Amino acid sequence: MTESHHDNPYFTQSEDPSRVQQTEQEIAAHVRGILELIEEDPDREGLQNTPVRVAKAWRFLTQGYHQDPAAVLLSAKFEVDYRHMVIVKDIGFYSMCEHHMLPFFGKVHIAYIPNGYVTGLSKLPRVVDIFSRRLQVQERLTTQIKDCIQEALDPLGVMVVIEAQHMCMQMRGVQKQNSITTTSAFTGVFKKESTREEFMNLIQR
Numbered sequence: 001m002t003e004s005h006h007d008n009p010y011f012t013q014s015e016d017p018s019r020v021q022q023t024e025q026e027i028a029a030h031v032r033g034i035l036e037l038i039e040e041d042p043d044r045e046g047l048q049n050t051p052v053r054v055a056k057a058w059r060f061l062t063q064g065y066h067q068d069p070a071a072v073l074l075s076a077k078f079e080v081d082y083r084h085m086v087i088v089k090d091i092g093f094y095s096m097c098e099h100h101m102l103p104f105f106g107k108v109h110i111a112y113i114p115n116g117y118v119t120g121l122s123k124l125p126r127v128v129d130i131f132s133r134r135l136q137v138q139e140r141l142t143t144q145i146k147d148c149i150q151e152a153l154d155p156l157g158v159m160v161v162i163e164a165q166h167m168c169m170q171m172r173g174v175q176k177q178n179s180i181t182t183t184s185a186f187t188g189v190f191k192k193e194s195t196r197e198e199f200m201n202l203i204q205r
């Protein structure tokens with residue numbers, strides 16, 4: 001699922017300046033082509049630097065392809081004798097849907113019950129960032145976060161809930177209201193309805 005580059009879990013392409021520049025120039029050339037095709041003038045003042053800015057923005061928004069979320073969790077894995085629910089809720093995220101390459105964004109709530117090991121609390125939002133900064137569908141984003149935590153920490157169970165708004169629905173007028181799409185995925189002890197309810201009650205406070 002993940003590949004590590006060198007020994008650095010935070011490795012990104014930006015560490016190879018010549019390749020970064022080449023990639024940005026190529027993306028910018030495509031963006032310029034799009035501007036022409038939508039009958040804009042890529043040479044008018046306001047648009048002159050737009051292709052390069054878009055290329056830089058896109059590289060940022062897709063940097064998760066070059067990062068290893070499991071390595072982030074394992075970099076701060078601690079042995080503990082705690083077998084109650086650990087919850088990190090309201091983790092903000094921004095991702096891009098793979099169908100329209102438009103943003104979807106919202107909140108991720110994560111719970112797990114440790115089986116001897118926990119990770120640093122700041123690491124869970126990092127994992128959310130890494131999976132979000134790829135082209136995604138909300139369902140896969142949910143299961144990837146769940147699977148990564150399950151594999152790295154081997155807890156008694158993990159549950160991930162994502163609430164998101166999709167610009168491809170709202171901006172294109174498919175669905176006019178600010179509707180929220182909710183997805184969830186879980187393992188282990190969260191298969192029990194009462195455990196899921198406990199988590200849902202805690203995040204709704």
Ligand SMILES: [Zn+2]
Nearest residue numbers: 097099100168
């Ligand atoms: Zn979409």
